[in-house]
Amino acid sequence: MGKTLAEKILAERSQSDARAGDTVVARVDLAFVQDTTGPLTVRQFRELGFPGVASPGGLAVFLDHAAPSPVRQLSNDHILLRGFARETGCHISEVGEGVCHQLVAERFARPGDVIVGSDSHSVTAGALGAFATGLGSSDVAVAVALGRTWFRVPETILISLVGEFPRGVQAKDLALYLIGWLGADGATYKALEFGGEALPRMTMAQRLTVANMAVEAGAKVGLFPGDEVTREFLAGQGRGHSYRPLRADGDADYERVISVDLGELEPMVSLPHVVDNAVAVGKTAGVKLQQVFIGTCTNGRLEDLAVAADIMGGKKRHPDTRLLVAPASRQVLSQALEAGHVQKLIDAGAIILPPGCGACLGLHQGVLGDGELCLSTANRNFRGRMGNPEALVYLASPATAAASAVAGEISDPRELI
Amino acid sequence: MYDIILRGRAIRLGDSISTDDIIPGRFAHLRSNLPQLAEHVFEDVLPGFISRVKQADILVAGRNFGLGSSREHAPLVVKMAGVRAVLAESVARIFYRNAINQGLPALLCRTGGISDGDELEIDLAGGTVSDLTSGARLDCSPMAPLMLAIVQEGGLVPYVRKHGDFAMPGGSGGGHSDGV
Numbered sequence: 001m002g003k004t005l006a007e008k009i010l011a012e013r014s015q016s017d018a019r020a021g022d023t024v025v026a027r028v029d030l031a032f033v034q035d036t037t038g039p040l041t042v043r044q045f046r047e048l049g050f051p052g053v054a055s056p057g058g059l060a061v062f063l064d065h066a067a068p069s070p071v072r073q074l075s076n077d078h079i080l081l082r083g084f085a086r087e088t089g090c091h092i093s094e095v096g097e098g099v100c101h102q103l104v105a106e107r108f109a110r111p112g113d114v115i116v117g118s119d120s121h122s123v124t125a126g127a128l129g130a131f132a133t134g135l136g137s138s139d140v141a142v143a144v145a146l147g148r149t150w151f152r153v154p155e156t157i158l159i160s161l162v163g164e165f166p167r168g169v170q171a172k173d174l175a176l177y178l179i180g181w182l183g184a185d186g187a188t189y190k191a192l193e194f195g196g197e198a199l200p201r202m203t204m205a206q207r208l209t210v211a212n213m214a215v216e217a218g219a220k221v222g223l224f225p226g227d228e229v230t231r232e233f234l235a236g237q238g239r240g241h242s243y244r245p246l247r248a249d250g251d252a253d254y255e256r257v258i259s260v261d262l263g264e265l266e267p268m269v270s271l272p273h274v275v276d277n278a279v280a281v282g283k284t285a286g287v288k289l290q291q292v293f294i295g296t297c298t299n300g301r302l303e304d305l306a307v308a309a310d311i312m313g314g315k316k317r318h319p320d321t322r323l324l325v326a327p328a329s330r331q332v333l334s335q336a337l338e339a340g341h342v343q344k345l346i347d348a349g350a351i352i353l354p355p356g357c358g359a360c361l362g363l364h365q366g367v368l369g370d371g372e373l374c375l376s377t378a379n380r381n382f383r384g385r386m387g388n389p390e391a392l393v394y395l396a397s398p399a400t401a402a403a404s405a406v407a408g409e410i411s412d413p414r415e416l417i
Numbered sequence: 418m419y420d421i422i423l424r425g426r427a428i429r430l431g432d433s434i435s436t437d438d439i440i441p442g443r444f445a446h447l448r449s450n451l452p453q454l455a456e457h458v459f460e461d462v463l464p465g466f467i468s469r470v471k472q473a474d475i476l477v478a479g480r481n482f483g484l485g486s487s488r489e490h491a492p493l494v495v496k497m498a499g500v501r502a503v504l505a506e507s508v509a510r511i512f513y514r515n516a517i518n519q520g521l522p523a524l525l526c527r528t529g530g531i532s533d534g535d536e537l538e539i540d541l542a543g544g545t546v547s548d549l550t551s552g553a554r555l556d557c558s559p560m561a562p563l564m565l566a567i568v569q570e571g572g573l574v575p576y577v578r579k580h581g582d583f584a585m586p587g588g589s590g591g592g593h594s595d596g597v
Contacts, residue, residue, distance in 0.1 A: 066446075119487050
């Protein structure tokens with residue numbers, strides 16, 4: 001019997017057979033922390049009493065959630081993390097460089113890697129064929145000390161994609177549709193693996209969006225193969241040497257196979273307060289919005305800003321609707337400036353935020369008022385997510401977000417393109 | 418020695434309690450001050466929880482408890498508040514691992530028949546829950562030996578401090594870099 005992608009990677013990294021259900025100890029290629037979970041990781045690491053980290057080159061610290069810091073306590077956490085990076089010689093990504101998951105994709109992830117981050121959206125790097133998953137601070141501290149961590153090898157649900165996205169329908173709509181279908185716990189403890197004839201046409205930006213949201217169905221990883229799209233992306237990042245082809249065996253054993261025809265998808269919206277509460281945009285159109293937020297590790301990439309700029313170009317945001325745009329990284333911001341997307345968005349009335357996470361988790365930059373509604377391109381709409389338990393967060397694609405910012409209410413982007 | 422028979426009073430919760438419900442992201446600035454952070458546990462969904470919870474209480478939830486963020490502060494502040502164990506129909510993966518790593522046992526069982534305030538007895542190794550108030554006995558999956566061992570040591574960090582490693586076979590080394 002052949003192996004799924006998850007089994008294949010864990011078998012290599014644990015030097016064992018690694019079949020679904022086995023418990024393995026796997027070598028970790030990259031462990032990383034961000035600024036709201038990193039300080040606890042550092043304290044736990046010190047508590048472990050190890051003389052040093054297993055591999056400074058396989059450790060990265062990202063200052064992205066509070067970037068720049070809005071409050072003294074978080075500034076002090078940044079000082080702690082900078083000190084830890086100096087002591088260990090590990091990578092550090094300063095305030096303003098961008099969101100950890102985008103930077104892991106741009107700078108670190110390789111097909112076949114095992115990556116652990118103290119952030120649940122660490123699954124994002126599954127887009128590059130890395131077994132990438134979120135762990136808590138203690139687990140990451142141990143991975144930093146030992147260079148290894150333990151996993152139960154997950155069963156795999158294969159998502160077979162066929163067809164092409166209709167105009168105005170995006171990878172985010174696929175992600176919301178799938179989570180709605182599977183349920184927020186439909187893939188708990190399992191791997192999602194993406195395959196099918198549509199895959200060669202899915203860009204890395206689209207793959208990153210879909211992999212990013214695997215955790216919203218409870219999954220441990222959301223894995224794409226290493227293929228030509230991966231090779232081109234890595235080459236474009238100056239990391240062509242990091243590429244290797246990687247795919248599941250043809251006779252791999254999947255727990256189930258779900259087939260999705262992309263051509264039948266519609267723009268989707270997740271209603272408050274759970275992500276699997278996903279409906280076609282028509283069912284919630286007309287809901288008035290006080291804020292629209294385009295950005296995050298889910299949808300803050302160049303392609304996302306391009307779609308928003310195209311839809312909003314020459315138009316204005318609705319006067320009652322604030323529009324926040326946060327590029328996922330400095331590279332994205334720079335490329336979006338060069339391509340003219342940023343100017344179009346500014347002309348449409350957008351506020352450009354520094355690359356980072358702040359607004360998404362309600363830490364700063366765009367905290368909602370009581371009773372306010374926000375349509376966001378992020379991955380979570382939990383109560384209190386954007387800093388106020390009395391506010392409502394809806395999730396959608398960048399195209400739906402841009403169309404809705406113009407209309408001042410939830411709108412079908414297919415009407416504007 | 419850690420007691421594998423736990424006894425405590427049930428505090429009922431519903432389905433889909435997220436880590437933002439347990440400890441909202443807006444308190445991220447208090448994460449390096451755990452006593453202050455712990456004052457806000459369940460503040461939005463169970464106002465008054467912190468004054469109601471007693472030592473050895475047991476959280477009893479529905480489906481998908483602890484979904485969301487990887488913040489280990491969620492099980493940490495739950496434990497700091499006095500909670501000894503979590504029972505749920507299902508537990509989100511990262512929360513489950515974090516709870517064990519903080520020495521807070523989490524068990525899966527059919528929790529629908531347990532009422533708020535019921536007196537419960539949990540046998541961690543045997544995988545049973547007795548509702549001493551209703552007289553019901555519920556089966557749950559026993560904890561995996563590694564997880565029980567981690568809980569018995571008080572969490573992952575004390576466990577690895579003592580054993581120097583996971584007490585399982587595995588590879589060694591690791592790490593790479595690609596630019597910054």
